[in-house]
Amino acid sequence: MKNIKPYPTEEEQSPIKTLNEVDFSATYSYADYMRFEFEERLELIKGYIFKMSPAPSRIHQKISGRIYVSIYNALNGHKCEVYSAPFDVRLAKKTQDDKEVFTVVQPDIVVICDQTKLDKRGCIGAPDIVVEILSLGNNKKELINKYEVYEEAGVKEYWIVSPSEKTFFRYILDDNGKFQPTKLLTEGEEVSTTIIPGFKLVLEEVFKD
Amino acid sequence: MKNIKPYPTEEEQPPIKTLNEVDFYATYSYADYMRFEFEERLEIIKGHLFKMSPAPSRIHQGISANIFVPIYNILKGKPCHVYCAPFDVRLAKKTQDDKEVFTVVQPDIVVVCDQTKLDKRGCIGAPDIVVEILSPGNNKKELINKYEVYEEAGVKEYWIVSPSEKTFFRYILDDKGKFQPTKLLTEGEVVTTSIMPGFSLVLEEVFQD
Numbered sequence: 449m450k451n452i453k454p455y456p457t458e459e460e461q462s463p464i465k466t467l468n469e470v471d472f473s474a475t476y477s478y479a480d481y482m483r484f485e486f487e488e489r490l491e492l493i494k495g496y497i498f499k500m501s502p503a504p505s506r507i508h509q510k511i512s513g514r515i516y517v518s519i520y521n522a523l524n525g526h527k528c529e530v531y532s533a534p535f536d537v538r539l540a541k542k543t544q545d546d547k548e549v550f551t552v553v554q555p556d557i558v559v560i561c562d563q564t565k566l567d568k569r570g571c572i573g574a575p576d577i578v579v580e581i582l583s584l585g586n587n588k589k590e591l592i593n594k595y596e597v598y599e600e601a602g603v604k605e606y607w608i609v610s611p612s613e614k615t616f617f618r619y620i621l622d623d624n625g626k627f628q629p630t631k632l633l634t635e636g637e638e639v640s641t642t643i644i645p646g647f648k649l650v651l652e653e654v655f656k657d
Numbered sequence: 658m659k660n661i662k663p664y665p666t667e668e669e670q671p672p673i674k675t676l677n678e679v680d681f682y683a684t685y686s687y688a689d690y691m692r693f694e695f696e697e698r699l700e701i702i703k704g705h706l707f708k709m710s711p712a713p714s715r716i717h718q719g720i721s722a723n724i725f726v727p728i729y730n731i732l733k734g735k736p737c738h739v740y741c742a743p744f745d746v747r748l749a750k751k752t753q754d755d756k757e758v759f760t761v762v763q764p765d766i767v768v769v770c771d772q773t774k775l776d777k778r779g780c781i782g783a784p785d786i787v788v789e790i791l792s793p794g795n796n797k798k799e800l801i802n803k804y805e806v807y808e809e810a811g812v813k814e815y816w817i818v819s820p821s822e823k824t825f826f827r828y829i830l831d832d833k834g835k836f837q838p839t840k841l842l843t844e845g846e847v848v849t850t851s852i853m854p855g856f857s858l859v860l861e862e863v864f865q866d
Binding site: 586587614615617635636 | 791795796797801819821822823824826839840841846
Protein backbone atom coordinates (compact mmCIF):
# COMPACT_ATOMS: atom_id res chain seq x y z
CA MET A 449 0.00 0.00 0.00
CA LYS A 450 2.71 2.43 0.90
CA ASN A 451 4.30 4.25 -1.96
CA ILE A 452 7.98 4.50 -1.70
CA LYS A 453 8.93 8.10 -1.91
CA PRO A 454 12.50 9.34 -2.04
CA TYR A 455 12.33 10.96 1.34
CA PRO A 456 9.13 9.94 3.10
CA THR A 457 8.37 11.58 6.39
CA GLU A 458 5.84 10.43 8.89
CA GLU A 459 3.62 13.39 8.08
CA GLU A 460 3.42 12.85 4.35
CA GLN A 461 1.21 9.96 3.54
CA SER A 462 0.32 9.06 0.01
CA PRO A 463 -3.13 9.72 -1.41
CA ILE A 464 -5.63 6.86 -1.61
CA LYS A 465 -6.81 6.95 -5.18
CA THR A 466 -9.47 4.24 -5.42
CA LEU A 467 -12.03 2.66 -3.11
CA ASN A 468 -10.29 -0.69 -3.61
CA GLU A 469 -7.32 0.56 -1.62
CA VAL A 470 -9.52 1.10 1.41
CA ASP A 471 -9.50 -1.59 4.07
CA PHE A 472 -13.00 -1.71 5.60
CA SER A 473 -11.77 -3.59 8.64
CA ALA A 474 -9.04 -1.08 9.45
CA THR A 475 -9.28 2.08 11.54
CA TYR A 476 -9.10 5.44 9.81
CA SER A 477 -8.74 9.00 11.06
CA TYR A 478 -9.71 12.33 9.53
CA ALA A 479 -6.09 12.63 8.37
CA ASP A 480 -6.58 9.43 6.36
CA TYR A 481 -9.99 10.63 5.15
CA MET A 482 -8.30 13.70 3.68
CA ARG A 483 -6.14 11.38 1.59
CA PHE A 484 -9.18 9.83 -0.14
CA GLU A 485 -9.16 10.94 -3.76
CA PHE A 486 -11.96 8.75 -5.13
CA GLU A 487 -15.50 9.87 -5.93
CA GLU A 488 -17.40 7.59 -3.55
CA ARG A 489 -18.57 9.22 -0.33
CA LEU A 490 -17.59 7.56 2.91
CA GLU A 491 -18.17 8.42 6.55
CA LEU A 492 -15.96 7.52 9.52
CA ILE A 493 -17.59 6.53 12.77
CA LYS A 494 -15.23 5.71 15.63
CA GLY A 495 -12.56 4.94 13.04
CA TYR A 496 -14.71 2.58 11.00
CA ILE A 497 -15.62 3.29 7.42
CA PHE A 498 -19.24 3.41 6.31
CA LYS A 499 -20.40 3.82 2.72
CA MET A 500 -22.97 6.45 1.84
CA SER A 501 -25.68 6.07 -0.79
CA PRO A 502 -24.14 7.33 -4.04
CA ALA A 503 -27.12 9.59 -4.82
CA PRO A 504 -30.08 10.15 -2.53
CA SER A 505 -33.56 9.66 -4.01
CA ARG A 506 -35.67 12.50 -5.36
CA ILE A 507 -38.09 12.31 -2.41
CA HIS A 508 -35.13 12.37 -0.01
CA GLN A 509 -33.83 15.55 -1.62
CA LYS A 510 -37.26 17.17 -1.73
CA ILE A 511 -37.83 16.59 1.98
CA SER A 512 -34.30 17.68 2.79
CA GLY A 513 -34.85 20.90 0.83
CA ARG A 514 -38.09 21.70 2.62
CA ILE A 515 -36.61 21.22 6.08
CA TYR A 516 -33.48 23.17 5.14
CA VAL A 517 -35.44 26.15 3.81
CA SER A 518 -37.74 26.27 6.87
CA ILE A 519 -34.69 26.39 9.10
CA TYR A 520 -32.84 28.84 6.85
CA ASN A 521 -35.77 31.26 6.88
CA ALA A 522 -36.14 31.03 10.67
CA LEU A 523 -32.41 31.67 11.17
CA ASN A 524 -32.45 35.03 9.44
CA GLY A 525 -30.64 37.31 11.88
CA HIS A 526 -29.85 34.52 14.35
CA LYS A 527 -26.32 33.53 15.25
CA CYS A 528 -26.95 29.93 14.19
CA GLU A 529 -26.11 28.65 10.73
CA VAL A 530 -27.59 25.80 8.74
CA TYR A 531 -25.72 23.57 6.29
CA SER A 532 -26.80 20.65 4.17
CA ALA A 533 -24.88 17.62 2.88
CA PRO A 534 -22.21 17.24 1.62
CA PHE A 535 -20.73 18.98 4.65
CA ASP A 536 -18.16 17.31 6.91
CA VAL A 537 -18.80 17.21 10.65
CA ARG A 538 -15.80 16.10 12.67
CA LEU A 539 -16.43 14.81 16.17
CA ALA A 540 -13.24 14.66 18.19
CA LYS A 541 -12.75 12.99 21.51
CA LYS A 542 -9.53 14.45 22.81
CA THR A 543 -7.60 16.80 20.60
CA GLN A 544 -8.75 18.29 17.33
CA ASP A 545 -5.66 17.05 15.56
CA ASP A 546 -6.65 15.46 12.24
CA LYS A 547 -4.94 12.23 13.22
CA GLU A 548 -6.94 12.09 16.44
CA VAL A 549 -10.34 12.66 14.83
CA PHE A 550 -11.97 9.28 14.22
CA THR A 551 -15.53 10.35 13.43
CA VAL A 552 -16.32 12.32 10.27
CA VAL A 553 -19.94 12.27 9.17
CA GLN A 554 -22.04 14.04 6.55
CA PRO A 555 -25.48 14.53 8.08
CA ASP A 556 -28.29 15.60 5.75
CA ILE A 557 -28.72 18.90 7.60
CA VAL A 558 -26.90 20.50 10.55
CA VAL A 559 -27.54 23.61 12.59
CA ILE A 560 -24.53 25.13 14.34
CA CYS A 561 -24.89 28.00 16.78
CA ASP A 562 -21.28 28.20 17.97
CA GLN A 563 -19.29 29.94 15.22
CA THR A 564 -15.97 28.80 16.69
CA LYS A 565 -16.86 25.27 15.57
CA LEU A 566 -16.85 26.32 11.93
CA ASP A 567 -13.74 26.30 9.77
CA LYS A 568 -12.98 26.12 6.07
CA ARG A 569 -13.40 22.38 6.00
CA GLY A 570 -16.74 22.17 7.81
CA CYS A 571 -17.63 21.81 11.44
CA ILE A 572 -15.48 20.50 14.27
CA GLY A 573 -17.47 19.58 17.33
CA ALA A 574 -21.12 18.83 17.96
CA PRO A 575 -23.74 20.72 15.92
CA ASP A 576 -26.78 21.90 17.89
CA ILE A 577 -29.16 20.04 15.59
CA VAL A 578 -28.46 17.11 13.29
CA VAL A 579 -31.11 15.95 10.81
CA GLU A 580 -30.86 12.55 9.14
CA ILE A 581 -33.35 11.45 6.51
CA LEU A 582 -33.71 7.68 6.44
CA SER A 583 -33.55 5.61 3.29
CA LEU A 584 -35.30 2.32 2.63
CA GLY A 585 -33.87 -0.77 4.19
CA ASN A 586 -30.73 -0.52 6.23
CA ASN A 587 -30.76 2.29 8.75
CA LYS A 588 -28.38 0.76 11.27
CA LYS A 589 -25.80 3.45 10.67
CA GLU A 590 -28.21 6.27 11.53
CA LEU A 591 -30.06 4.55 14.36
CA ILE A 592 -27.22 2.76 16.12
CA ASN A 593 -23.79 4.14 15.16
CA LYS A 594 -24.65 7.80 14.64
CA TYR A 595 -27.08 7.79 17.56
CA GLU A 596 -24.13 6.82 19.75
CA VAL A 597 -21.64 9.36 18.46
CA TYR A 598 -24.15 12.24 18.38
CA GLU A 599 -25.13 11.58 21.99
CA GLU A 600 -21.51 11.26 23.09
CA ALA A 601 -20.54 14.44 21.26
CA GLY A 602 -23.41 16.39 22.82
CA VAL A 603 -25.63 17.10 19.83
CA LYS A 604 -28.63 18.87 21.42
CA GLU A 605 -31.30 17.55 19.08
CA TYR A 606 -31.13 14.61 16.70
CA TRP A 607 -33.98 14.61 14.18
CA ILE A 608 -34.74 11.43 12.24
CA VAL A 609 -37.10 11.77 9.31
CA SER A 610 -38.73 8.86 7.49
CA PRO A 611 -39.92 9.78 3.98
CA SER A 612 -41.71 6.50 3.29
CA GLU A 613 -43.65 6.37 6.57
CA LYS A 614 -43.94 10.16 6.72
CA THR A 615 -42.76 10.26 10.30
CA PHE A 616 -40.60 12.67 12.27
CA PHE A 617 -38.75 11.47 15.33
CA ARG A 618 -36.53 13.46 17.66
CA TYR A 619 -34.05 12.81 20.44
CA ILE A 620 -33.42 15.72 22.79
CA LEU A 621 -30.26 15.77 24.94
CA ASP A 622 -31.14 15.99 28.63
CA ASP A 623 -29.19 17.64 31.45
CA ASN A 624 -27.24 14.43 32.02
CA GLY A 625 -26.06 14.39 28.41
CA LYS A 626 -28.36 11.52 27.45
CA PHE A 627 -30.70 11.45 24.46
CA GLN A 628 -34.36 11.38 25.45
CA PRO A 629 -36.77 10.01 22.82
CA THR A 630 -39.93 11.97 22.04
CA LYS A 631 -43.29 11.25 20.45
CA LEU A 632 -43.29 9.85 16.93
CA LEU A 633 -44.89 12.60 14.84
CA THR A 634 -46.54 12.60 11.43
CA GLU A 635 -48.59 14.76 9.07
CA GLY A 636 -50.99 16.98 10.98
CA GLU A 637 -48.40 17.73 13.65
CA GLU A 638 -45.80 20.50 14.01
CA VAL A 639 -42.27 20.70 15.35
CA SER A 640 -40.74 23.61 17.20
CA THR A 641 -37.46 23.81 19.11
CA THR A 642 -35.88 25.95 21.82
CA ILE A 643 -32.71 26.13 19.71
CA ILE A 644 -34.39 28.24 17.01
CA PRO A 645 -37.01 30.51 18.61
CA GLY A 646 -39.91 31.16 16.26
CA PHE A 647 -39.16 28.15 14.08
CA LYS A 648 -42.06 25.91 13.18
CA LEU A 649 -41.92 22.89 10.91
CA VAL A 650 -45.34 21.90 9.51
CA LEU A 651 -45.07 18.18 8.80
CA GLU A 652 -48.00 18.23 6.37
CA GLU A 653 -45.88 20.50 4.17
CA VAL A 654 -42.66 18.55 4.65
CA PHE A 655 -44.22 15.29 3.48
CA LYS A 656 -46.70 16.44 0.84
CA ASP A 657 -46.20 14.80 -2.54
CA MET B 658 -73.44 -13.31 14.68
CA LYS B 659 -76.49 -11.29 13.66
CA ASN B 660 -79.72 -13.07 14.47
CA ILE B 661 -82.77 -12.08 12.48
CA LYS B 662 -85.67 -11.88 14.82
CA PRO B 663 -89.31 -11.98 13.75
CA TYR B 664 -90.45 -8.86 15.60
CA PRO B 665 -87.95 -6.01 15.47
CA THR B 666 -87.97 -3.70 18.46
CA GLU B 667 -86.40 -0.28 18.90
CA GLU B 668 -83.27 -2.05 19.97
CA GLU B 669 -83.01 -3.91 16.72
CA GLN B 670 -81.84 -1.60 14.03
CA PRO B 671 -81.72 -2.70 10.41
CA PRO B 672 -78.48 -4.02 8.99
CA ILE B 673 -76.24 -1.72 6.93
CA LYS B 674 -75.64 -3.69 3.80
CA THR B 675 -73.19 -1.63 1.76
CA LEU B 676 -70.41 0.84 2.43
CA ASN B 677 -72.40 3.49 0.54
CA GLU B 678 -74.96 3.57 3.33
CA VAL B 679 -72.29 4.65 5.79
CA ASP B 680 -71.99 8.33 6.67
CA PHE B 681 -68.32 9.08 7.34
CA TYR B 682 -69.24 12.31 9.13
CA ALA B 683 -71.64 10.66 11.56
CA THR B 684 -70.83 9.08 14.91
CA TYR B 685 -71.00 5.32 15.21
CA SER B 686 -70.98 2.94 18.17
CA TYR B 687 -70.10 -0.73 18.44
CA ALA B 688 -73.83 -1.46 18.22
CA ASP B 689 -73.85 0.21 14.79
CA TYR B 690 -70.62 -1.57 13.84
CA MET B 691 -72.38 -4.90 14.47
CA ARG B 692 -74.96 -3.92 11.85
CA PHE B 693 -72.32 -3.60 9.10
CA GLU B 694 -72.82 -6.46 6.67
CA PHE B 695 -70.40 -5.37 3.94
CA GLU B 696 -67.00 -6.86 3.29
CA GLU B 697 -64.89 -3.72 3.75
CA ARG B 698 -63.13 -3.46 7.10
CA LEU B 699 -63.67 -0.32 9.13
CA GLU B 700 -62.47 0.81 12.53
CA ILE B 701 -64.23 3.23 14.84
CA ILE B 702 -62.14 5.68 16.86
CA LYS B 703 -64.06 7.95 19.22
CA GLY B 704 -67.16 7.40 17.10
CA HIS B 705 -65.47 8.28 13.80
CA LEU B 706 -65.10 5.73 11.05
CA PHE B 707 -61.71 4.90 9.56
CA LYS B 708 -61.13 2.66 6.55
CA MET B 709 -58.61 -0.12 6.77
CA SER B 710 -56.37 -1.25 3.93
CA PRO B 711 -58.33 -3.97 2.11
CA ALA B 712 -55.42 -6.41 2.11
CA PRO B 713 -52.09 -5.83 3.83
CA SER B 714 -48.95 -6.34 1.76
CA ARG B 715 -46.91 -9.52 1.74
CA ILE B 716 -44.10 -7.83 3.68
CA HIS B 717 -46.62 -6.58 6.25
CA GLN B 718 -47.97 -10.08 6.78
CA GLY B 719 -44.48 -11.59 6.93
CA ILE B 720 -43.42 -9.18 9.65
CA SER B 721 -46.68 -9.69 11.50
CA ALA B 722 -46.00 -13.43 11.58
CA ASN B 723 -42.37 -12.88 12.65
CA ILE B 724 -43.65 -10.99 15.70
CA PHE B 725 -46.73 -13.12 16.43
CA VAL B 726 -44.91 -16.46 16.52
CA PRO B 727 -42.22 -15.55 19.10
CA ILE B 728 -44.94 -14.07 21.32
CA TYR B 729 -47.12 -17.15 20.86
CA ASN B 730 -44.26 -19.47 21.75
CA ILE B 731 -43.30 -17.63 24.92
CA LEU B 732 -46.91 -17.40 26.12
CA LYS B 733 -47.52 -21.15 26.20
CA GLY B 734 -48.82 -21.97 29.65
CA LYS B 735 -48.97 -18.29 30.66
CA PRO B 736 -52.10 -16.29 31.50
CA CYS B 737 -51.58 -13.90 28.61
CA HIS B 738 -53.05 -14.54 25.18
CA VAL B 739 -51.95 -13.23 21.79
CA TYR B 740 -54.28 -12.54 18.87
CA CYS B 741 -53.71 -11.16 15.42
CA ALA B 742 -55.97 -9.19 13.10
CA PRO B 743 -58.81 -9.42 12.26
CA PHE B 744 -59.68 -9.29 15.97
CA ASP B 745 -61.96 -6.61 17.42
CA VAL B 746 -60.74 -4.60 20.39
CA ARG B 747 -63.43 -2.48 22.03
CA LEU B 748 -62.31 0.40 24.20
CA ALA B 749 -65.16 1.67 26.35
CA LYS B 750 -65.19 4.86 28.35
CA LYS B 751 -68.10 4.38 30.74
CA THR B 752 -70.22 1.27 30.42
CA GLN B 753 -69.48 -1.71 28.25
CA ASP B 754 -72.91 -1.48 26.61
CA ASP B 755 -72.53 -1.89 22.84
CA LYS B 756 -74.22 1.45 22.27
CA GLU B 757 -71.77 3.18 24.59
CA VAL B 758 -68.64 1.76 22.98
CA PHE B 759 -67.30 4.29 20.49
CA THR B 760 -63.89 2.82 19.76
CA VAL B 761 -63.50 -0.50 17.98
CA VAL B 762 -60.11 -1.20 16.42
CA GLN B 763 -58.36 -4.13 14.81
CA PRO B 764 -54.71 -3.89 15.77
CA ASP B 765 -52.25 -6.11 13.90
CA ILE B 766 -51.35 -7.99 17.09
CA VAL B 767 -52.60 -7.76 20.67
CA VAL B 768 -51.49 -9.40 23.90
CA VAL B 769 -54.18 -9.64 26.58
CA CYS B 770 -53.23 -10.87 30.06
CA ASP B 771 -56.57 -10.30 31.81
CA GLN B 772 -58.86 -13.13 30.75
CA THR B 773 -61.97 -11.27 31.93
CA LYS B 774 -61.44 -8.86 29.04
CA LEU B 775 -61.97 -11.64 26.52
CA ASP B 776 -65.37 -12.64 25.22
CA LYS B 777 -66.73 -14.40 22.14
CA ARG B 778 -66.52 -11.26 20.07
CA GLY B 779 -62.95 -10.26 20.92
CA CYS B 780 -61.50 -8.08 23.63
CA ILE B 781 -63.26 -5.43 25.67
CA GLY B 782 -60.87 -3.09 27.46
CA ALA B 783 -57.20 -2.30 26.99
CA PRO B 784 -54.86 -5.06 25.84
CA ASP B 785 -51.48 -5.17 27.61
CA ILE B 786 -49.60 -4.84 24.32
CA VAL B 787 -50.81 -3.50 20.98
CA VAL B 788 -48.65 -3.89 17.87
CA GLU B 789 -49.35 -1.83 14.75
CA ILE B 790 -47.37 -2.35 11.56
CA LEU B 791 -47.21 0.83 9.50
CA SER B 792 -47.94 1.02 5.80
CA PRO B 793 -46.25 3.52 3.50
CA GLY B 794 -47.94 6.87 3.22
CA ASN B 795 -50.65 7.79 5.62
CA ASN B 796 -50.00 6.73 9.19
CA LYS B 797 -52.03 9.44 10.90
CA LYS B 798 -54.55 6.92 12.19
CA GLU B 799 -51.90 4.85 13.98
CA LEU B 800 -49.71 7.72 15.16
CA ILE B 801 -52.31 10.27 16.19
CA ASN B 802 -55.77 8.72 16.65
CA LYS B 803 -54.83 5.30 17.96
CA TYR B 804 -51.97 6.71 20.03
CA GLU B 805 -54.58 8.80 21.85
CA VAL B 806 -57.10 6.04 22.49
CA TYR B 807 -54.50 3.46 23.47
CA GLU B 808 -52.99 5.83 26.00
CA GLU B 809 -56.41 6.82 27.37
CA ALA B 810 -57.50 3.19 27.61
CA GLY B 811 -54.31 2.22 29.47
CA VAL B 812 -52.56 -0.01 26.95
CA LYS B 813 -49.26 -0.81 28.72
CA GLU B 814 -47.07 -0.99 25.63
CA TYR B 815 -47.75 0.29 22.12
CA TRP B 816 -45.36 -1.12 19.56
CA ILE B 817 -45.08 0.57 16.15
CA VAL B 818 -43.19 -1.30 13.46
CA SER B 819 -42.06 0.17 10.16
CA PRO B 820 -41.41 -2.48 7.48
CA SER B 821 -39.95 -0.09 4.93
CA GLU B 822 -37.48 1.61 7.28
CA LYS B 823 -37.00 -1.57 9.33
CA THR B 824 -37.55 0.26 12.59
CA PHE B 825 -39.24 -0.70 15.84
CA PHE B 826 -40.64 1.97 18.11
CA ARG B 827 -42.36 1.55 21.46
CA TYR B 828 -44.38 3.64 23.88
CA ILE B 829 -44.47 2.40 27.47
CA LEU B 830 -47.25 3.57 29.80
CA ASP B 831 -45.79 5.24 32.89
CA ASP B 832 -47.17 5.37 36.45
CA LYS B 833 -49.23 8.42 35.58
CA GLY B 834 -50.93 6.68 32.68
CA LYS B 835 -48.96 8.57 30.04
CA PHE B 836 -47.11 7.01 27.12
CA GLN B 837 -43.35 7.44 27.31
CA PRO B 838 -41.47 7.16 24.01
CA THR B 839 -38.38 4.95 23.85
CA LYS B 840 -35.36 4.60 21.59
CA LEU B 841 -35.97 3.99 17.90
CA LEU B 842 -34.63 0.49 17.29
CA THR B 843 -33.56 -1.35 14.15
CA GLU B 844 -31.84 -4.53 12.95
CA GLY B 845 -29.06 -5.56 15.31
CA GLU B 846 -31.13 -4.72 18.38
CA VAL B 847 -33.34 -6.88 20.58
CA VAL B 848 -36.65 -6.05 22.31
CA THR B 849 -37.68 -7.41 25.70
CA THR B 850 -40.66 -6.52 27.88
CA SER B 851 -41.61 -6.82 31.54
CA ILE B 852 -45.07 -8.01 30.41
CA MET B 853 -43.66 -11.27 29.06
CA PRO B 854 -40.63 -12.36 31.09
CA GLY B 855 -38.19 -14.37 29.00
CA PHE B 856 -39.43 -12.92 25.72
CA SER B 857 -36.91 -11.47 23.31
CA LEU B 858 -37.61 -10.21 19.83
CA VAL B 859 -34.56 -10.24 17.56
CA LEU B 860 -35.16 -7.44 15.07
CA GLU B 861 -32.73 -8.89 12.54
CA GLU B 862 -35.12 -11.85 12.28
CA VAL B 863 -38.28 -9.74 12.28
CA PHE B 864 -37.14 -7.76 9.25
CA GLN B 865 -35.39 -10.46 7.26
CA ASP B 866 -37.09 -11.00 3.92
